[in-house]
Amino acid sequence: MKFIAHDIGDRFILRNAQTGFIDGIMIQGLPTETPRSFGYDFGSVYFTTDIVNRENLPRLAEVPFFAIEYSDVTYLFQSLNNSSHDDLKNFWLIENKIHGRCFTRPQDTENNVHCTWEYTPENPKGSYKIPASVLEIDREYCYVGNRDGLLSVLNHQGELFYTLQLPSKISSIITSQEKIYIACNDGKIYHLKNQALESIYNARPENNYDYQYIILALCHSKENLVLVDIYGNLTFLDKDYQKQWQLSTSLSHSISLCSDGERIFLGHSKGINCYSCKDGQLLWKHDLTWGVMWQYLTSEELVFGCSDGTISKITPRFQWSTNYVKFSSIAQCQGSSYSGFVNIDTQLIFSCDHYGYFYCFQINGNLILKEYSPFGAILNLKSFNNTLYSTTNKGTIYNFSPKT
Structure with a gap:
């Protein structure tokens, strides 16, 4: 396993060199101990030769070997929330949504979202909450993962x-062509029919033996399917679930994906890339400092939210097959914008952030409503028949109608 190390002063934070995701915090070995005795206390032992950017980090010369502390979220929060390491903070903010994290909000509002109904799945393994980050709505049902x-x-x-x-x-x-598709971290895509699951595609290569093979995003393109995995591979499947082409994008944290049937819009840690559905050719890209968390297509524009809380758009649609597109910012959330969409009829933008705030903006960016989710951070936000549905980091799905 290879790593990218970031020196944040008192510790090193390690990212996976293949996926770009944060693996954890370095536990440094001492010259006076052996790798074997160190491993008894801290598990798997790695050496600085496993760090691909070691030549740029002089302090690593003092580290004979190391282990990884995987779960110290509190330390990461304290170290990165107010740090100057914007690149690392960007990765961390995107991963917070993937892992379903919510952070203590500033005490600036006591207005809570009023729920019509709520439901929390039982957890037979214990009393702790299991984040529900995936949501889809059709004419009959709500699907929560x-x-x-x-x-x-x-x-x-x-x-x-x-x-x-x-x-x-x-x-x-x-949902695509009246069908329900589900992507799972076993690397497979399933078709849901008659309350049963059928595996229709396996994204995991034969030579990959990872514990999980994560599909970060899935979308439909007319009657076809498009997916992107944790390694940055963008794959186009036809209506018979056969792979038509695959592109290695070398982009990390690609958690946002949508298509208008002719083009594919891939949101990643450094912006948006637009590809042709026909052959995967790159049509244009828009570079950003912060990662793209969600996208929403309208007839005229592509609206998207970022890890720094900004909501922006790309226009005009008739130029989307060229690089003559216009980018402009619309609005600003207080925290990282986890999810959002545009209500075309009312010309309103709805979004939510990692503090648990829910927002409603006019299409020109004016804030008309800011409320707090009573069940933690909203990880996914959808609309159906002028009511809103959300899933949260506490595992609750709830329905509400904001007073806009």
């Missing part, structure tokens, strides 16, 4: 219809 691979299907009144258990975390659910 959580971190433990539980699929809950509810009607629009919040009544549970049935549940199914998948092998790993559910990363995406989409």
Whole structure:
């Protein structure tokens, strides 16, 4: 395993060199101990030769070997929330959404979202909350996927219809041509039909033996499917689920994906790339300092939210096959913009952030509503028949109608 190390002063933070994701914090070995004795205390032992950028970090010369502390979220929050390491903070903010994290909000509002109904799946493994980051709505049902691979299907009144258990975390659910598709962290895409799951595509290469093979995003392109995995591979499947082309983008944290049938818009840690559906040719790219968390296509523009809380748009649509596109900022959330969409009828933009705030902006960016989610951070936000549905880091799905 290879790593990219970041020196943040008192510690090194390590990222996976293949995926770009944060692996954890370096636990440094001492010259007076052996790798074997060090491994008894801290597990797997690595050497500085495993760090690809070691020549740029003189302090690593003092480190004979190291282990990784994987779960110190508090330290990462304290170190990165107010740090000058914007590149590292950007990765961390994107991963917060993937892992379903919410952070203490500033005390600037006591207005809470008023729920019509709420539902939290039972957790037979304990009393702790399991984040539900995936949500899809169709004419009949709400489909909710959580971190433990539980699929809950509810009607629009919040009544549970049935549940199914998948092998790993559910990363995406989409509806396409009256079909329901589910992407799972076992590397497979499933078709849901008659309350049963059928595996239709396996994204994992034969020579990959990772514990998980994560599909970061899935979308439909007319009757076809498009997916992107944690290694940055963008794949186009035809209506028979056969791979038509695959492109290695070398882009990390590509958690946002959408298509208008002719073009594919891939949001990643440093901006948006636009590709042709026909052959995967890069049509244009727009570089950003912060990562793209979500995208929403309208007939005229592409609206998207970023890890720094900005909401922006790219226009005009008739130029999307060329590089003559215009970028402009619209609005600003207080925290990282986890999810959002545009209501075309009312010309309103709805979004939510990692503090648990819910926002409603006019299309010109004027803020008309800011409320707090009573169930933690909203990880996914959808609309159906002028009511809103959300999933949260506490595992709750709830329905509400904001007073806009």
